[in-house]
Amino acid sequence: MSKLTKDEVLHIAKLAQLTLSDSEIKKFLPQLTSVVEYIGQLKEVNTEGVEPTAQVTGLTNVFRQDEVDSANTLSVDDATGGSDKLYNGYFKVGAILADRSDK
Amino acid sequence: MERINKYNKEYNIFLTVSEEDAYKKAKEIDKSEKKLPLAGVVTGYKDIFLTKGIRTTAGSKVLEGYIPPYSATAVKRIEEAGGIILGKLNCDAWAHGSSGENSDFGPTKNPWNRGCTPGGSSSGSGAALSANMCLVTTGTDTCGSIRLPANYGYLVSLKPTYGAVSRYGVIAMASSLDSVGPLGHTVGDVETVFNVIKGGDGHDSTVVDHEAQAIKSKYKIGIPKEFFVDGIDPEIQKTIDEAVKIFKSEGVEFKEVSLPSTKYAISCYYIIQPAEVSSNLGRFDGIRYGNSREAFGDEAKRRIMLGTYVLSSGYYEAYYLTAMKVRTKICQETEKVFGEVDAMIAPVAPTPPFNLGEKTSDPLSMYLTDIYAATANLSGIPSLAIPSGFSKKGLPLGFQLMGPRFSENNLFDLGKKYHDAISFEPKVALK
Numbered sequence: 425m426s427k428l429t430k431d432e433v434l435h436i437a438k439l440a441q442l443t444l445s446d447s448e449i450k451k452f453l454p455q456l457t458s459v460v461e462y463i464g465q466l467k468e469v470n471t472e473g474v475e476p477t478a479q480v481t482g483l484t485n486v487f488r489q490d491e492v493d494s495a496n497t498l499s500v501d502d503a504t505g506g507s508d509k510l511y512n513g514y515f516k517v518g519a520i521l522a523d524r525s526d527k
Numbered sequence: 528m529e530r531i532n533k534y535n536k537e538y539n540i541f542l543t544v545s546e547e548d549a550y551k552k553a554k555e556i557d558k559s560e561k562k563l564p565l566a567g568v569v570t571g572y573k574d575i576f577l578t579k580g581i582r583t584t585a586g587s588k589v590l591e592g593y594i595p596p597y598s599a600t601a602v603k604r605i606e607e608a609g610g611i612i613l614g615k616l617n618c619d620a621w622a623h624g625s626s627g628e629n630s631d632f633g634p635t636k637n638p639w640n641r642g643c644t645p646g647g648s649s650s651g652s653g654a655a656l657s658a659n660m661c662l663v664t665t666g667t668d669t670c671g672s673i674r675l676p677a678n679y680g681y682l683v684s685l686k687p688t689y690g691a692v693s694r695y696g697v698i699a700m701a702s703s704l705d706s707v708g709p710l711g712h713t714v715g716d717v718e719t720v721f722n723v724i725k726g727g728d729g730h731d732s733t734v735v736d737h738e739a740q741a742i743k744s745k746y747k748i749g750i751p752k753e754f755f756v757d758g759i760d761p762e763i764q765k766t767i768d769e770a771v772k773i774f775k776s777e778g779v780e781f782k783e784v785s786l787p788s789t790k791y792a793i794s795c796y797y798i799i800q801p802a803e804v805s806s807n808l809g810r811f812d813g814i815r816y817g818n819s820r821e822a823f824g825d826e827a828k829r830r831i832m833l834g835t836y837v838l839s840s841g842y843y844e845a846y847y848l849t850a851m852k853v854r855t856k857i858c859q860e861t862e863k864v865f866g867e868v869d870a871m872i873a874p875v876a877p878t879p880p881f882n883l884g885e886k887t888s889d890p891l892s893m894y895l896t897d898i899y900a901a902t903a904n905l906s907g908i909p910s911l912a913i914p915s916g917f918s919k920k921g922l923p924l925g926f927q928l929m930g931p932r933f934s935e936n937n938l939f940d941l942g943k944k945y946h947d948a949i950s951f952e953p954k955v956a957l958k
Contacts, residue, residue: 506816
């Protein structure tokens with residue numbers, strides 16, 4: 425399970441929304457393979473009956489009231505200031521749905 | 528400011544210099560009559576801390592023109608405590624790296640030797656101090672990124688307990704591992720900044736407000752035998768042996784302890800961390816801010832792909848779930864050790880500062896630089912990096928002291944005991 429193929433790298437890149445050039449694939453394939461081979465050593469650890477850890481200080485769910493805190497709210501101008509592709513205070517994004525072609 | 532203007536081009540330490548803000552703040556401090564813990568202290572922030580109105584890039588071309596609308600809690604608290612911001616410090620892009628060479632804006636050079644790395648990923652945060660440009664700086668440590676630049680710069684730094692300092696406004700790398708902490712010239716400086724930035728702000732739900740532990744009158748330090756094996760540089764072994772002797776002369780006891788899963792720590796880390804990286808970097812889509820995903824550099828792409836792979840269908844259990852279980856074992860082993868001793872002594876890295884370019888084409892060899900760092904991050908314990916001397920080639924040497932969660936006070940106490948005993952004096956590489 426530790427040898428990566430070119431198809432797998434392309435599949436992963438697609439899942440991660442990355443576009444790779446041919447030269448990048450050529451460079452990354454051996455590099456990623458060596459890392460995947462290395463991390464495969466965990467197979468030899470006996471983890472039977474061991475619970476997984478995701479949080480180390482013992483916290484479980486931390487809740488707060490769902491209230492608007494005006495002292496900690498960005499203005500529309502501040503919140504949208506990182507983009508110049510705006511329309512009426514909204515971000516412009518590419519269309520996801522196309523017009524119906526059967527009308 | 529003069530030193531920055533003189534040396535920055537050559538050493539590539541600051542990505543953005545905020546001269547105007549600095550002089551404005553300095554004048555305010557001059558006029559103020561308030562007693563502030565960091566009044567007039569010149570600081571720089573790793574460029575992964577958001578600074579309101581000052582460009583923040585995370586060392587990546589994705590954010591090369593990004594101006595944040597708010598500041599990180601750590602930045603805000605340092606500013607309120609009287610700190611003067613001089614600018615934003617170079618780092619490996621998204622804090623991915625051990626040498627600073629993954630910065631999309633070029634590597635930082637080590638002021639102690641221009642051919643060497645200053646250690647990463649908080650490369651500029653260390654170099655700004657050894658170049659005598661700042662008095663204290665901030666960094667982030669996901670697997671050694673605060674400790675290595677201190678170790679490679681004759682500096683002190685603290686990787687705090689996971690959840691001791693808010694990460695609000697700090698660009699996330701791997702959220703179950705990331706911690707925010709200070710770098711400085713002395714244990715006292717690092718302690719002062721830690722006390723300014725620690726504690727809850729209501730914006731990072733992982734922060735636990737914890738009573739400071741009482742300073743112990745007697746200490747026992749563990750020597751984890753798995754950390755002192757073949758491959759450790761003889762000069763690092765020697766400097767730690769000498770430190771042990773000095774601690775003993777101060778009445779500290781030592782005991783050999785064991786962390787059997789140490790050899791799996793990097794594998795465990797290089798599954799959990801890329802998995803979280805691939806999720807955290809998912810938000811950079813070029814729509815609300817920043818450039819498109821094509822602007823990611825090689826290392827970010829590698830980590831995103833590695834993380835996507837270990838989380839993908841068919842591999843999740845073999846890699847990610849297994850790594851989370853190995854993490855449990857590593858946590859249990861450190862807890863057991865802290866039932867026997869108050870702290871552990873260990874190297875920060877296997878070698879003194881290595882050459883720029885030495886490991887860049889082989890990511891795995893770069894990852895293994897952090898072999899001694901991973902334990903503290905995976906188990907969420909604090910670690911203080913302490914300078915101890917110089918190698919024959921004149922490069923900085925040091926070690927780390929790890930303690931149980933929220934034992935920062937005792938680590939500071941031990942660090943001061945050691946430095947008092949050797950009559951430590953801070954040193955800078957550039958005048």
